[in-house]
Amino acid sequence: MSWDEAELIEIIKTHPAVADEALAAIQQDVANPLNLASIGAVAAFLGKDAAEQCIIQLRGLELLDAFGEALRARGVEIDGTAAGAGRINIEGMHHFLERAKSFRCRIEVDNRFAGSGCLVGPGLVLTTWHVVRREGPGIVESPPPQVTVVLSDKSTHEAAIPPSFESPCGADEWKSIAPRQDADVLNRHDVALLTLRKPAARHLGFVRMPPTAPPATSRMKLYLLDFPAGVDEGLGDGTTWKIRGVSVRLRHDVKTAGGSSGGACFNDRFEFFGLHQGKTDKGKYGRFVPAYLFLDAVAGLIQKDISPTELWHLDGRSDRLVIGRDLFVRSVAEASKSSTRVRGIRVKRTDDDETGLGFSYRILDELLLRQGGAQFAVRVPVGDAVPDLMLDITQRVEASGLAVIEPPSPGGVDPVQAAPEAAARDRAARLALAVNEAASKLGRTVWFFFDGPSGRMSDPVRLHLEGFIAACLTLPQVRVVVAGLETVRLGGLEFATPDVAGGDGPAGLVVDYLGGFTRADLKDCLTRAATELTEAADPVVINSQADIALQGFVPFNERYAAKDLGTVVDRLQPYLTLLRALGETP
Numbered sequence: 001m002s003w004d005e006a007e008l009i010e011i012i013k014t015h016p017a018v019a020d021e022a023l024a025a026i027q028q029d030v031a032n033p034l035n036l037a038s039i040g041a042v043a044a045f046l047g048k049d050a051a052e053q054c055i056i057q058l059r060g061l062e063l064l065d066a067f068g069e070a071l072r073a074r075g076v077e078i079d080g081t082a083a084g085a086g087r088i089n090i091e092g093m094h095h096f097l098e099r100a101k102s103f104r105c106r107i108e109v110d111n112r113f114a115g116s117g118c119l120v121g122p123g124l125v126l127t128t129w130h131v132v133r134r135e136g137p138g139i140v141e142s143p144p145p146q147v148t149v150v151l152s153d154k155s156t157h158e159a160a161i162p163p164s165f166e167s168p169c170g171a172d173e174w175k176s177i178a179p180r181q182d183a184d185v186l187n188r189h190d191v192a193l194l195t196l197r198k199p200a201a202r203h204l205g206f207v208r209m210p211p212t213a214p215p216a217t218s219r220m221k222l223y224l225l226d227f228p229a230g231v232d233e234g235l236g237d238g239t240t241w242k243i244r245g246v247s248v249r250l251r252h253d254v255k256t257a258g259g260s261s262g263g264a265c266f267n268d269r270f271e272f273f274g275l276h277q278g279k280t281d282k283g284k285y286g287r288f289v290p291a292y293l294f295l296d297a298v299a300g301l302i303q304k305d306i307s308p309t310e311l312w313h314l315d316g317r318s319d320r321l322v323i324g325r326d327l328f329v330r331s332v333a334e335a336s337k338s339s340t341r342v343r344g345i346r347v348k349r350t351d352d353d354e355t356g357l358g359f360s361y362r363i364l365d366e367l368l369l370r371q372g373g374a375q376f377a378v379r380v381p382v383g384d385a386v387p388d389l390m391l392d393i394t395q396r397v398e399a400s401g402l403a404v405i406e407p408p409s410p411g412g413v414d415p416v417q418a419a420p421e422a423a424a425r426d427r428a429a430r431l432a433l434a435v436n437e438a439a440s441k442l443g444r445t446v447w448f449f450f451d452g453p454s455g456r457m458s459d460p461v462r463l464h465l466e467g468f469i470a471a472c473l474t475l476p477q478v479r480v481v482v483a484g485l486e487t488v489r490l491g492g493l494e495f496a497t498p499d500v501a502g503g504d505g506p507a508g509l510v511v512d513y514l515g516g517f518t519r520a521d522l523k524d525c526l527t528r529a530a531t532e533l534t535e536a537a538d539p540v541v542i543n544s545q546a547d548i549a550l551q552g553f554v555p556f557n558e559r560y561a562a563k564d565l566g567t568v569v570d571r572l573q574p575y576l577t578l579l580r581a582l583g584e585t586p
Helices: 005-014 016-025 036-046 050-060 064-073 090-103 295-306 326-335 357-369 389-399 420-441 459-472 519-534 539-550 562-584
Strands: 104-109 112-121 124-127 147-150 156-159 165-167 191-195 221-225 236-243 246-252 264-266 272-279 286-290 317-321 342-349 375-381 445-451 478-483 493-495 508-514
Touching: 005 016, 005 050, 005 064, 016 036, 016 064, 036 050, 050 064, 090 104, 090 112, 104 124, 112 264, 112 295, 124 295, 165 295, 191 295, 236 286, 246 272, 317 562, 326 342, 326 357, 326 508, 342 357, 357 375, 357 445, 357 478, 375 389, 389 420, 389 459, 420 445, 420 459, 420 478, 445 459, 459 478, 519 539, 519 562, 539 562
Parallel strands: 342 478, 342 508, 375 445, 445 478, 493 508
Antiparallel strands: 104 112, 104 147, 112 124, 124 191, 147 156, 165 191, 221 236, 221 264, 236 246, 246 286, 264 272, 272 286
16 A cells, blocks of 8 residues: 555654564565664764655665554554454355354363463464463462363363463553553563463364464454353454554453453454453453564464474374374475475385385374364375276365366367377366365365375376376465375476475475384484473483384394384383373372
8 A cells, every 4th residue: 555654754753663663574584674773874974854764765675565564563553544444254254253163262270260262273272371370470380370271162171381482461461450651561462372281172273373463553343252251252343442652552342351361353354463451441441462562473383383393193192103204294394385396295115115105194184184174185096996087086075075166178188189198187287277276265275195006007097197296286275295106207396305495496296215214213203202291301211212112123224114113102102101191290
């Protein structure tokens, strides 16, 4: 949009600290970013006003729009930017309400209802800091409170204390006194990111955090998900307003009660943009903390929970171990990104042992479950038992909930008109486009997992498979995993690791070679287990447990056979049982 430069100049003069924050935010990748001090020095040398010089330089760098948006995101009111009367996106509202029923939750402290929260990952809950405390800022609580999260399916889950991230409320806010100025709550955002001891919320979905915090200004629509007095009173509907003299808190007119604290706030685009904190001093209005104050601090933790680059067990159970598959896990995390050259994984065997091919699907399914429904897998067995691979793929995709409408043939490439290779490529490409279109309409990503017998496949199946995968590599909403099937020739590049696929260039698949596991792989798995379950890992104990698990097995070139993994995992069960018991001991 077009910004009033005179108003921006006035804002720089009246809110210099916020202006400096906005300048820093829009220049995160700049080696020598502008700030008001450096601009002021230039202005003094030129005999100009510092605020005017700032606008001149931002205009020259084509950063005025970004600067205005950054100011708005930080609560600065700019004429023309506040939301006015409008229309509700009915389809968007319906979709939001269905999801909201699942990801909102109640917070209990010492077995008593304390406040509201929302799932932001399969194992993470966001709420306000004061909800999970017995005592105010600066006091060490010993013993720490017992914090329990009650999910929408009525299941209860213990949360680890201290939180994974926390920022206390202001000292007066703890006493229910609203801040009078920003300095009263400097670097105090009243937010807590709780980690569930067991990530049991994969089936419920979660709030998708926006890549950048939406603006939080006056006269905006606000929807509040809370449990006033512990009661489900539905969705709160209100409007935001500025608090005089304060930019880091806003008020709203949704009716709330004790227990509303920690409730998630959403704008008219159903984007998360803050947490309800309490009431204003007179109790007429609610008060909320804008997301821009803390979103950057929690984004990395949330992303790690949704798309982990390390995995030591499956299915939420710590007895189903993942050993020696780090490259596969990291590759799925990279391919899950919306913009990446890595479009999937090719799993190749180093010998005739097929152990691990099917387990690759279980790992993939586990990782995609953590995406909250945004990404899902379709397993496609390949072989002569499936005479029409394209029809089989269509049926499997439709069974997963996508309506596939394949574009008609353009003519000239039908089986009776063209060579088999050309006809197969055309049909495969049209089906891939149809799948991508269907997934795009729902904002989802489809992962195809191809596997099958190691024997020879028919030419029609092979041609369709090669053509379909080649087409998928160019489409944004489709990813592929090819397990085994080493004789199939695939287009695109092959990457040794996700890291080498950085920058611009053609898309391709990361190659993950299966061929047993090493002692280091086993120790990595045990270290992660001990760290997660007990918050500590003793290297001496880890070495000892590795000795027990590997006793009697002889490595070849430092690698143990994949067929021995079952015995290794069985031998580790007593140690894992001990870790779980230690982790549950107060």
